Amino acid sequence: MAEPITLARPYAKAVFEAAKEHDAVDSWDQALAFVGLLAANKAVKNILANPGLSEQRKAELFFETAEEQMPEALRNFLLILAENKRLALLPEISTMFAFYRAELERTVNMKVSTAYEMTPEEQQHLAEALSRKLERKVILETAVDRSLIGGVVVNSGDMVIDASIRGKLAKMAKALGS
Incomplete structure (x- = not known):
């Protein structure tokens, strides 16, 4: 099985390129850091590993957890991750995104x-x-x-x-x- 960071890399690269294109690297970095920390939480990991919940429902739990309105682009990104059963990769995606940002800056x-x-x-x-x-x-x-x-x-x-x-x-x- 591939390492999580290897699986996360294409998602991080794609979202980074999109954020750069829309001059939103800072806001995406903050948003991904938040959902990355959330996904790294032990209780959330258990939820993400639960086969009884649909991937759509798992993504919706992230939307419900956000204190303020989650940007539409982030919602769409989380739905793509859910569709591909990759929500558990959020901590690695956040780490890779931060690495790409540091390289850029x-x-x-x-x-x-x-x-x-x-x-x-x-x-x-x-x-x-x-x-x-x-x-x-x-x-x-x-x-x-x-x-x-x-x-x-x-x-x-x-x-x-x-x-x-x-x-x-x-x-x-x-x-x-x-």
């Missing part, structure tokens, strides 16, 4: 963990340095992890830059153990 989200709270100036300096290196606008999400002892660990997707003291000690221990 040449941005990258990076999680930065440090042993101590970074000042706004340090955050700005790090973001600027990473932006120059990656040739993209860098959006930092910071967290404090006292176990690092010192230094920094930067994560973005499958890229990890470990410049922490904990990381250096682990490398030394491994080298000494070899």
Whole structure:
């Protein structure tokens, strides 16, 4: 069986191209993030897996859950997904859409963990340095992890830059153990 992300890719690409064409990337990103989070909920997953409910009814449950009026284009997209029995792919579709948007806007989200709270100036300096290196606008999400002892660990997707003291000690221990 194909991986969910592989099945989600053509839907995400199609909806992204349509959103781009209508200059609605931001609103679609927000809408897909909402329905993606909803579909990732354990109770909703159980409903989507229920063979006793029609696919049409499953889509209607999304419409009923929306606090405000759901845009017609999103309703139609959810109906297409329901027709193809792909509503469960909404979290992956949302993730892929966000990836396509980041590519379009040449941005990258990076999680930065440090042993101590970074000042706004340090955050700005790090973001600027990473932006120059990656040739993209860098959006930092910071967290404090006292176990690092010192230094920094930067994560973005499958890229990890470990410049922490904990990381250096682990490398030394491994080298000494070899």
